Amino acid sequence: MSHHLITLMLLLPFIGAVFQAFLPQTDKEGSKSLGRATAIASSLAGSICGLLLVVGMQPQSSELQALEVLPWIGSFSISYRMAVDGLNVLPVLLIAILFPVLIAAEWDQKIGRRGMHGLLLVLQTALAGAVCAQDLFLLFFFWAMSSLPLYFLIGVWGGPQRETAAFRSMVAAAVGNALFFAALVLIYYSIEPHTFSLSELSGGKLSKQTFQILGADLSVAAVAFGMISLGLALRAPIWPLHGWFIEVAEEAPPSVFVAISAVCVPVATYIFVRLTCSLFPETMASAAEGVVWVGGLNLVIGGICAVSQRRLKVLLAYVCLSEVGLILIGIGSLSAAGMVGAVYQQLALGLGVAGFGLLSGVLMGRTGVGEFRTEAGDPVLGGAATHAPMMALVAGVVVVSLLGFPGSGGFVGHSLLMIGSFSVHPGAVLLGCASLLLATYYLFTLYRFVFLGPEASPRAKAIQDLTLREQAYLYPLVILLVVFGIYPKPLLELVRPTVLALLGSIQ
Amino acid sequence: MNDILFLLPEIYLAFTLALVIASEVAYHGEPRRLITGLALLGLGGAFIQTLLAFRVAPVLVLDQALSMDGLSLFFKLFFILLGALTLLAARSSRELSEVNRPEFSALIIGCTLAMSIAVSATDVLVIFLSIQVLNILGFLLAGFSKRSIRSTEAAVKQLAFGAVAGLLFLFAIAMLFASTGSVSLLDLHRQLVQAPLPNQAALVVFVLIFLSLGFQMATFPMSLSAPDVIEGSPTPVSGYLAIAPRVAGAAVAVRLLLVLFAQPELEPGRWQILGGVDWPRIVGLIAGLTMVSGALLALRQTSAKRLVAYLAVVESGFLLLGLLVLDQVGVGALLYSCLMQLFALTGAFLVLSHFWDELGTDRLSELKRLPRQAVPEAVALVLFLASLVGLPPLPGFIGKFALVGVALQHQWSFLAVLAVLAMAVSVIALSRLAYGLMGDLRALPSQPASLDSRPRRIFLGALFIPMFLLGIFAEPLLAWVTRSIRFILW
Numbered sequence: 001m002s003h004h005l006i007t008l009m010l011l012l013p014f015i016g017a018v019f020q021a022f023l024p025q026t027d028k029e030g031s032k033s034l035g036r037a038t039a040i041a042s043s044l045a046g047s048i049c050g051l052l053l054v055v056g057m058q059p060q061s062s063e064l065q066a067l068e069v070l071p072w073i074g075s076f077s078i079s080y081r082m083a084v085d086g087l088n089v090l091p092v093l094l095i096a097i098l099f100p101v102l103i104a105a106e107w108d109q110k111i112g113r114r115g116m117h118g119l120l121l122v123l124q125t126a127l128a129g130a131v132c133a134q135d136l137f138l139l140f141f142f143w144a145m146s147s148l149p150l151y152f153l154i155g156v157w158g159g160p161q162r163e164t165a166a167f168r169s170m171v172a173a174a175v176g177n178a179l180f181f182a183a184l185v186l187i188y189y190s191i192e193p194h195t196f197s198l199s200e201l202s203g204g205k206l207s208k209q210t211f212q213i214l215g216a217d218l219s220v221a222a223v224a225f226g227m228i229s230l231g232l233a234l235r236a237p238i239w240p241l242h243g244w245f246i247e248v249a250e251e252a253p254p255s256v257f258v259a260i261s262a263v264c265v266p267v268a269t270y271i272f273v274r275l276t277c278s279l280f281p282e283t284m285a286s287a288a289e290g291v292v293w294v295g296g297l298n299l300v301i302g303g304i305c306a307v308s309q310r311r312l313k314v315l316l317a318y319v320c321l322s323e324v325g326l327i328l329i330g331i332g333s334l335s336a337a338g339m340v341g342a343v344y345q346q347l348a349l350g351l352g353v354a355g356f357g358l359l360s361g362v363l364m365g366r367t368g369v370g371e372f373r374t375e376a377g378d379p380v381l382g383g384a385a386t387h388a389p390m391m392a393l394v395a396g397v398v399v400v401s402l403l404g405f406p407g408s409g410g411f412v413g414h415s416l417l418m419i420g421s422f423s424v425h426p427g428a429v430l431l432g433c434a435s436l437l438l439a440t441y442y443l444f445t446l447y448r449f450v451f452l453g454p455e456a457s458p459r460a461k462a463i464q465d466l467t468l469r470e471q472a473y474l475y476p477l478v479i480l481l482v483v484f485g486i487y488p489k490p491l492l493e494l495v496r497p498t499v500l501a502l503l504g505s506i507q
Numbered sequence: 508m509n510d511i512l513f514l515l516p517e518i519y520l521a522f523t524l525a526l527v528i529a530s531e532v533a534y535h536g537e538p539r540r541l542i543t544g545l546a547l548l549g550l551g552g553a554f555i556q557t558l559l560a561f562r563v564a565p566v567l568v569l570d571q572a573l574s575m576d577g578l579s580l581f582f583k584l585f586f587i588l589l590g591a592l593t594l595l596a597a598r599s600s601r602e603l604s605e606v607n608r609p610e611f612s613a614l615i616i617g618c619t620l621a622m623s624i625a626v627s628a629t630d631v632l633v634i635f636l637s638i639q640v641l642n643i644l645g646f647l648l649a650g651f652s653k654r655s656i657r658s659t660e661a662a663v664k665q666l667a668f669g670a671v672a673g674l675l676f677l678f679a680i681a682m683l684f685a686s687t688g689s690v691s692l693l694d695l696h697r698q699l700v701q702a703p704l705p706n707q708a709a710l711v712v713f714v715l716i717f718l719s720l721g722f723q724m725a726t727f728p729m730s731l732s733a734p735d736v737i738e739g740s741p742t743p744v745s746g747y748l749a750i751a752p753r754v755a756g757a758a759v760a761v762r763l764l765l766v767l768f769a770q771p772e773l774e775p776g777r778w779q780i781l782g783g784v785d786w787p788r789i790v791g792l793i794a795g796l797t798m799v800s801g802a803l804l805a806l807r808q809t810s811a812k813r814l815v816a817y818l819a820v821v822e823s824g825f826l827l828l829g830l831l832v833l834d835q836v837g838v839g840a841l842l843y844s845c846l847m848q849l850f851a852l853t854g855a856f857l858v859l860s861h862f863w864d865e866l867g868t869d870r871l872s873e874l875k876r877l878p879r880q881a882v883p884e885a886v887a888l889v890l891f892l893a894s895l896v897g898l899p900p901l902p903g904f905i906g907k908f909a910l911v912g913v914a915l916q917h918q919w920s921f922l923a924v925l926a927v928l929a930m931a932v933s934v935i936a937l938s939r940l941a942y943g944l945m946g947d948l949r950a951l952p953s954q955p956a957s958l959d960s961r962p963r964r965i966f967l968g969a970l971f972i973p974m975f976l977l978g979i980f981a982e983p984l985l986a987w988v989t990r991s992i993r994f995i996l997w
Contacts, residue, residue, distance in 0.1 A: 211920060
């Protein structure tokens with residue numbers, strides 16, 4: 001096909017970012033609004049390309065679509081290979097929806113607004129590139145590119161302990177990227193002719209390769225699988241490597257934390273599925289049990305830790321941890337429904353967490369506190385539903401979707417996941433149900449402490465209802481959560497064939 | 508007469524050097540500023556002349572003492588460019604007083620001349636002499652701020668270590684001369700192919716030469732002096748000393764190791780070991796030690812210049828990776844990495860020099876005091892260094908990938924693991940520096956950028972352009988450097 005939607009999707013935000021960097025720095029109102037307008041316009045333009053891409057996809061096909069190939073570094077057979085298929089269509093959609101929202105959420109940023117918008121735009125390019133790349137090198141290139149803007153976003157705009165948080169996130173990212181890089185080099189040189197193309201590497205070609213280190217023969221597939229999984233686990237929060245994530249949750253500004261938890265994390269799980277299932281099907285088949293175990297552990301630990309949290313964003317971090325565990329259970333089930341559910345849940349998780357995170361940012365902006373309960377367990381705020389009804393409604397839908405109530409995006413993902421996994425790992429699914437009950441407890445406690453009951457302090461009166469700008473970026477999120485929950489069919493039709501093909505190659 | 512034509516770049520440099528010295532003596536006051544311009548003109552001329560020489564087939568000149576082949580031309584271009592960039596970068600530094608500027612230009616041109624000869628020499632004595640000249644000029648450069656104790660210390664260290672390294676080298680070539688009766692590389696190669704040295708003697712010669720070059724390249728046991736020298740010198744000089752001797756050492760090492768201790772295989776573009784010493788094993792060990800020790804030590808530094816110096820040491824380890832695999836892909840990756848370091852380190856030290864002028868220190872804990880308008884410089888510093896250590900989206904990554912890749916291809920898996928480890932640790936060290944830079948950006952009042960920062964920013968931007976072009980056009984560039992070394996003359 002001749003349209004270059006993927007390239008445009010990557011390029012337009014990047015051009016916007018470059019423009020932010022070169023805009024003359026004045027305090028004039030005109031220059032300020034020009035900066036903002038170009039930031040949101042370039043992000044939206046990239047998003048529209050992404051949406052067009054999703055809309056233009058052929059359902060019921062497991063082929064790569066909108067393929068763009070351009071040789072880049074021929075002597076290392078690295079090419080610019082971009083395409084979408086059923087696996088990455090939902091992350092593309094997620095990125096397209098969330099980044100304009102994030103820029104809108106930082107519309108009135110007081111300090112270095114242009115820098116922040118520019119970095120968010122770079123992040124949009126990097127993540128969209130990582131999602132669409134069909135070349136291992138290119139995928140790594142974009143994935144690693146996403147870690148640098150995050151470092152600056154946390155380190156410059158974060159809370160009082162921002163340097164530590166930024167440093168820890170950078171250490172985690174550096175180690176994760178190094179592992180990923182080592183796996184990439186190993187894969188490249190273990191196959192003849194050397195190649196990075198995912199389609200040429202797939203199909204179990206790596207399973208029989210071995211290499212020597214210090215005299216011991218090791219299987220390339222097993223080692224590379226381990227390094228990639230560990231590398232991604234350091235970027236997505238997987239217990240026990242989640243320390244940096246919690247710290248970032250406390251220190252990062254809400255929109256940046258949303259960029260990490262609602263976009264980077266689903267993208268990391270997507271990369272995990274993409275690489276492990278297509279490159280090392282046999283290793284994946286034998287390691288599936290372990291993936292489910294890791295998922296179950298995350299689920300339980302995330303849930304238990306969430307119960308005792310007093311701060312909104314940290315609670316969200318643990319919710320995210322536990323949701324990732326659920327997704328891993330779906331992936332590890334290696335069943336069609338479970339896998340489709342896991343892919344769908346990436347989208348639902350992203351939207352739900354984004355809504356939650358942005359709302360917590362709004363609340364913190366109004367009241368100046370990050371906690372919702374005192375150490376004694378009494379509400380800090382309370383009663384907001386009466387004077388901020390729209391906010392209460394939005395929060396309600398988000399919470400309900402995170403819990404997977406029928407009619408919300410989370411329901412489709414959760415139920416598919418559990419149905420698919422039940423036949424394979426009934427224990428894990430029961431665990432999942434239990435932790436959802438736990439989540440119902442802590443999320444509704446949170447809701448009650450903030451929105452219902454009497455006003456516990458004068459600060460609670462400060463909660464105004466959503467402004468027009470906040471409505472403009474929160475309503476679409478909520479509406480999409482409901483729409484994706486009620487009518488998921490078109491999206492599932494896009495996902496299903498690719499997942500079936502992938503599972504077919506594993507079995 | 509033909510010889511003269513091929514030597515034109517060196518002749519230009521020598522004339523420029525003479526003119527700079529003469530005009531320094533002759534002029535006082537304002538015309539002095541023109542002297543830097545004169546030096547730049549001379550370097551530009553030499554650069555163009557070297558480019559022209561590329562069109563001619565490789566030749567030996569001056570009674571086979573110098574070889575004008577792809578390798579030497581590449582490095583000549585490199586050093587002339589480095590000299591010019593250093594002179595430009597030092598223009599606004601307050602560490603070098605205006606009065607001493609012409610001397611600085613003269614020393615830089617002298618170093619460029621010495622290195623140009625060193626990289627093209629095919630006579631071990633010429634190599635020795637030119638490297639010694641470089642070391643002595645480096646001593647003068649390191650001690651350029653005469654009143655600073657640290658600068659003096661740096662100079663003394665440079666002199667002492669340089670002298671030891673020189674003696675080791677001299678001893679090695681004496682041994683070679685004793686057994687073969689020749690000092691010409693080509694002659695030595697021919698004789699060694701026919702009758703290799705006994706194993707013990709070859710091992711001693713190799714270790715001596717490698718230790719001596721190790722001082723130039725700042726590889727493991729000899730790397731410990733380099734950060735002291737780089738930290739103590741005035742910052743514009745630090746930038747020069749962090750690149751020039753290391754790359755000159757690498758260039759000489761390519762020629763010496765491939766000619767004295769290896770011979771071409773039947774398959775073009777590959778070499779095999781000559782004699783019974785398995786020296787790639789030694790080089791591999793040293794490369795691993797250099798990378799890991801450099802990265803770990805970088806982690807603990809409290810001075811920004813010293814931290815960057817250790818990152819440069821890590822780079823030396825990576826350069827060795829390109830050397831030990833004995834094929835032209837490896838050497839090509841080495842040259843590519845050198846180019847990347849040229850822009851990244853020059854840029855990084857330019858920013859550090861600016862910070863030094865602003866703060867009078869380079870302590871990581873003091874960097875927080877930077878005024879807010881230094882933010883673009885701070886970001887540029889992080890980007891330059893991230894590119895140097897090979898943080899993935901930045902262009903330095905491709906050079907690293909190529910080097911780690913060739914190591915893996917030749918079954919040096921363990922070394923590849925160490926290399927990746929060193930990369931990760933250097934990224935963490937770098938983020939410590941970035942952590943220090945971030946400081947209280949929001950607390951400081953915003954002021955419009957002052958006018959005098961504009962040339963510096965333009966220069967920084969201009970350094971980014973070739974760096975990113977290197978990344979984007981890595982393909983043709985790698986092909987070009989690989990092609991240029993195909994003509995190493997034996």
